[in-house]
Amino acid sequence: MGNCNSCPSKNNCNSQATCTIENNPNNKIGKIIGVMSGKGGVGKSTVTALIAKKLNKMGYKVGILDADITGPSIPRLMGVRNGKAYQGQNGIIPVENSNGIKVMSINLMTDDESQPVVWRGPMVGNVVKQFYGDVLWGEVDYLLIDMPPGTGDVALTVMQSIPISGIVMVSVPQDLVSMIVSKAVNMATMMKINVLGVVENMSYIQCPDCDKKIKLFDGVETEKFLKGMELDLLGELPMTREIVDITHNGVEEISDELDSTLSKIVNKIK
Template sequence: MSAVQQMGGRPGLDGVKQIIAVASGKGGVGKSTTAVNLALALAAEGYRTGILDADIYGPSQGMMLGIPSGTRPQADEDKHFLPLKAHGIQVMSMSFLVTDSTPMVWRGPMAAGALQQLLMQTRWDNLDYLIVDMPPGTGDIQLTLSQKVPVTGAVIVTTPQDIALLDCKKGIEMFRKVDIPVLGVIENMSLHICSNCGHEEAIFGAGGGERIARDYETELLGQLPLVIEIREQTDSGIPSVVADPEGRVAQIYRGIARKAVELTKKIAEAGNQGPSIAVLND
């Protein structure tokens, strides 16, 4: 039984079995790149996968998946958006509803409302996994997702340096406060590999992801190197898992995907009923 079915269903989410939120405590850690490659890795493992770009203020999944600017989703007879398709996965993003130069100058409730509309009015087609690319931080959109959607689990993306790890802790604590299981931590940019000589150097520090996983009793799902190919491939609209499916980076993402599948199956078998929200006035 899916997470959505366990909670009595949600309009627009009937076609989704499991939902994984990909989040970060701060921007600039490669969260969106990780989210799109995780979605593609799940698809490569044989699962029907979609990705929702919930980063309302800075949607980027359309560009990362090579969807031409100005492409608009179609609607069905019930006026639900039909997700676009790219590289074998289903995609929905705020960027499909506005122009590339349109700034989202919205207060928190407006952004949260836009997310809710994307979630509930997109007709996902029989997905095993929906990856939700969250905005950085711990604000209104994160709270809306936890209140309105039966998220199976969350993945936290970080880099090894201390300031990123500090924000990573806040992200883990946020999801735990709203009773969303944290599947684990992905450490991005863990090791710089020189494109000329192959020299490896931990320029952002070492061991940070392992410490966070140990301290919070969760898993280190994987460590991604800092290599120029990841950036070049994603900017070109053909992310690493598709661009070089047999390469080192793609295999790391597929390993992360397999771990995520195993963990979500355990959560589903345990009958996680979704988040319970309590707002306290201190």
């Protein structure tokens, strides 16, 4: 059932109805993990792609539902920007990348990825529901949902309509100890969805000469904030040329150092 206590339509909808989307009967989906951020520009989609790559490398079957309808970047990050999803006999067929990761995004259903999606909230929400309920995901161990930034309509739709196992919050150091992250965490808590923890992106730079980690922001405040919000720090991703290249060119090979960090993150959420 949906989380009716937090629904704006509580007591005004059909009491026999449920907010939860009926999934395609041909699907067998294991854990569903939402990846969320308080605002844009913090690398949420990149973190989603990296987690998917790591889970796939560990032998799990993985899918990514790109719920960021107005700012989709998952196809580029997963190397399928020229792919096309299509209607099959038993549902919409997602695109698979070279590693077998299944991807569904609005950009995989349009002729020109640069054209804007000028839709109102309810229409965007309905598309996200279709991406979950009408897509032939088949058998996947993990379905990652790359959610749009903030706490708007689509985030509410996802949390109310899809049986999410937990949320991974992505932030950058200067925003972590702020109301931006607090709002997103409190929204998940209000919807009775478990926040698995926080990934701090752009956490530090590494000195090329002495290999020392250089943090630009005060880690003490971060620790206090996490403790006060009862959140786990899943991992810290550095600001490196490798991650910048991933942002521009997609996820291909991952260095041993980055792979080690991703292992720690994934082992805490799987």
